[in-house]
Amino acid sequence: MSDSTRSDGTAGVNRRKVLECMTWAGTGVLWTIAGGMPRSMGIIGEATAAEPSGLTFLQISDSHVGFDKPANPNALGTLEEAVNKIKALPVKPSFVIHTGDITHLSKPSEFDDADRIISQARLDVHYVPGEHDVLDEEVKLYRDRYGRGTKGAGWYSFDADGVHFIGLVNVVDLKAGGLGNLGNDQLEWLEDDLKGRAASTPIVVFAHIPLWSVYPAWGWGTEDAARALDYLKRFGSVTVLNGHIHQIMQKVEGNVTFHTAMSTAFPQPAPGTAPSPGPLKVADDKLRSLLGVTDVTFKRGQQRLAIIDQPLQR
């Protein structure tokens, strides 16, 4: 799959090939927005190819600080490696988006360690929580650190260079038998937040659990995402960035591009290739070879996107 270009699966790519391409684990995705259309520049370390103009930002996800199981006994170490790569970027991103599961068990020491490492990037970081960040009964630890200026369990929006960014929380009040959950309060807020905005405003939505049905049998989807997407459908450019599944997947639906990021901690199996989700143990010397580059090109008005995946280590 190296150096190959693939589509969103609507043409020319069989299922096995897509699944192969989804198993890369990596460090972060560098995004740039030029002319209103987000374009992924590939995983950090390979982000030197293009000279970005306009807004550039980085997405990291699923750092699971505190995780020390066989799939990666040192998740804090690999987060630090990712941050070191961010620091070494030739083009300084405007900010970082962290799409949740900062910690593994919501422990104060894990939040402290994560902050100590991530702050070394010396960049603003916009967080949304993963289900691993809200394990304390009151969701106090996450909100004390990252909840300032947010609504509800931590949702918010902000603008940067004409792009409207919306951070959503879909990991609280989960219902038995269900998937990720946004809830009525947040959906009403979203509808209100979007009201009056020009349809030409590029929108970037970020949340932990995918807002599309990646694999409901493993809980990889969001119960009430359709309502959120309904509010977003009048906008010409919508990019949805998620984490949670620890592998790259992409889908384009109308004007909406969905993208999931890799973890900085451990890979997970591709949907249906294992009895369950969870940390995927690979050979020690293979873990970092699973760090990969993903170059994504969005083309205005086209439903297909071109993706080039390359491992950092061959």
Add this chain to the structure above:
Amino acid sequence: MTKIVRNIWVAIALAAAVLAAAPTFPAASVQAADTEVNIHNFTFAPQRTTVKAGTTVTWINDDDIPHTVASSTKLSKPLDTEDKFSFTFTTPGSYEYFCSIHPHMTGAIVVEAATGSSAAQ
């Protein structure tokens, strides 16, 4: 959400108090055998268990990912790998539960009267 969770805990405490105060049938010689539910590969195994009233059920997390044992009332703290959670079921009935972190994980404990006769559910 915070408030709801707290209220639920109050509800649990109240329910426990009521149960403690209620007259209990003499367990006599019927000793409910304690039982285990393993949490493995994001499933509760066995997924459905029938026990006698008075049985203590212990959940053990075998996964490298934390899970909880929750119902509409939140029952357990997050269970890390090899952590255990025990609950003694004193009242016959069907108790559906799930993992509040991974809600597609569901299970049930069916509690029958301790006398051994099939209790009306």
